[in-house]
Amino acid sequence: MRSVRWLGLLALYVGAQTVGLILADPFRAAGLASDSNPQSVTAPLFIIALIVAAPLLILYVVRKKGGPATLRHLILVGIASALYVTLFATFSVLPIGAYLPPPYAAELNLDWALVLAGTVSAALYLALLTEPQWWVVDLVGFLAAGALIAILGISFAILPVFILLSALMVYDAIAVYQTKHMISLADVVVDMKLPILMVMPDSAGYDYTAAPSLKEQRGQPVTDRAALFMGLGDIVIPGALVASAFVWLPVHPLVLGVGANLVVALAAMVGSLVGYGVLMRLVLRGNAQAGLPFLNGGALAFYIVAYVLIFHSYTLGFTGAL
Numbered sequence: 001m002r003s004v005r006w007l008g009l010l011a012l013y014v015g016a017q018t019v020g021l022i023l024a025d026p027f028r029a030a031g032l033a034s035d036s037n038p039q040s041v042t043a044p045l046f047i048i049a050l051i052v053a054a055p056l057l058i059l060y061v062v063r064k065k066g067g068p069a070t071l072r073h074l075i076l077v078g079i080a081s082a083l084y085v086t087l088f089a090t091f092s093v094l095p096i097g098a099y100l101p102p103p104y105a106a107e108l109n110l111d112w113a114l115v116l117a118g119t120v121s122a123a124l125y126l127a128l129l130t131e132p133q134w135w136v137v138d139l140v141g142f143l144a145a146g147a148l149i150a151i152l153g154i155s156f157a158i159l160p161v162f163i164l165l166s167a168l169m170v171y172d173a174i175a176v177y178q179t180k181h182m183i184s185l186a187d188v189v190v191d192m193k194l195p196i197l198m199v200m201p202d203s204a205g206y207d208y209t210a211a212p213s214l215k216e217q218r219g220q221p222v223t224d225r226a227a228l229f230m231g232l233g234d235i236v237i238p239g240a241l242v243a244s245a246f247v248w249l250p251v252h253p254l255v256l257g258v259g260a261n262l263v264v265a266l267a268a269m270v271g272s273l274v275g276y277g278v279l280m281r282l283v284l285r286g287n288a289q290a291g292l293p294f295l296n297g298g299a300l301a302f303y304i305v306a307y308v309l310i311f312h313s314y315t316l317g318f319t320g321a322l
Contacts, residue, residue, distance in 0.1 A: 005228045006280045008200035013230070013276060016142050017239040017269055020149025024243045026093040027147075028154040032086075038157040038248070044164035047152075051233070052171060055185040062188050072192045073129075079144065079195060080125035086147035088117035132193035134208035134227065140195035145235045152236065153243020158317035161244040162300065168237055169296040176290035183288050186229065190214040198235070201227040221286065228283070234291035238272040238299040245303060249317050254310070264306045271302025 027033075035043045061067040091113035124143075127136045156164060175182035189196045191213060199208060206226055211217075217225050242265045249261035275298030282289045307316050 005200045005202060006284070009198060009228060009230050009280075010273075010276065012138060012142055012145075012198050012200075013235050014269070014273070016145035016235050017149060017242050017272075019142075019146030020153065020239050020243045021246055021265060023090060023146060023150035024153045024247050027089055027150045028247060030089045030092065032089055032151055032154065034151060034155040038155055038160065041160055041163060043156055044160045044167070047164060048167050048171070051168060055175070055181060058188060059181060059184055068188075068192060072194065075192075075194055076125060076128050079128075079140065080121050082147075083124060083140070083143060084117050084121040086151075087120055087143070088113055090147070091116045128193070128195065132209060134199040134201055134206055135204075137193060137195045137208065138198055138200075141198050141232050144195065145232055145239070148236045149239035149243050152240035153247050156240065156244055157248045158244055161241050162316075162318075165237060165241055165292075165296040165300055168233075169290075169292040172233075172290040172292035176288060182290070186231070186288070187214045190229070196232050198230045198232065199227050200229075218286075218288065231291060234295055237292055238268070238275075238295040241296075241299050241303060242266075242269045242272075245317070249307075250311075252311075260310050264303060264310060267306030268299045268303040271298035271300070272296070274298045274302070 037043065058071065061071045124136070124140050127133075128140060152161070152164075172182065186197060190211070193208065201208070202225075208227075211226065214229070217227075245268055246261050246265040249264055252260035254260055254263060272295045275294035275296070278298075279289055279291055279294040304316060308314060311317075
């Protein structure tokens, strides 16, 4: 089991990006884009600033008396609220419809999407609060990642998403290899059992609530560690390019009616998987690694090659949909 834990992380990685790809068009139709001008090159700056500032703020707060407990509750409430919004949007595109409960004369309207989103998000919040086992953390992280990928993809066109991926791969390398504060953040996240890290244990019975700290686990050989971890951002950020390519590139049907936009999007996903393979080889040697240089780099490289080969153009889609 220990030798194939990376396959479990791979399944979460591919699954979340596939969900993001599927949800992109429905989310766009529902108006969930976070920016009104997806072509703006300054649009990603807020996301970049947030990703840079959030770890520093978290590391500052956890050093205060009562900080970890307060911060954990705030983050869990924020995650549950975000899940509610995105699950409602997801369930709204399903053919479950509304229901007119009795008394019918009162003309009450029960929206099943609203009920399901509220029930699921509340149940997951309580599970994270009371018994945050690894599979609960992974489930919440998976749902959040799929939704975030779709939202980023519909919010940023190709050039802005290139800026986002390029800036964050540089930042991730600095934060892991030089300042190392991203490693400290991972320690905090594991201690608080937050769904910001995906967890893949060596057995289904792994008790994440009683797991040693990440710092203690790093002192062990990789083969002796009970679980492998991957940051949620390592899934979401390269996935943003996958969703963006699908949404913003021209369809131009190719073989069997498959759109050129989907082919380039899948090429970006394959590129990130090549980066994932290189990353896992390094991770299995025992040292913490910055994921985005490998994942983003692979996604960007394969996107560029696929776009040039399919569209016979070096514009890379930066000028918007054709």
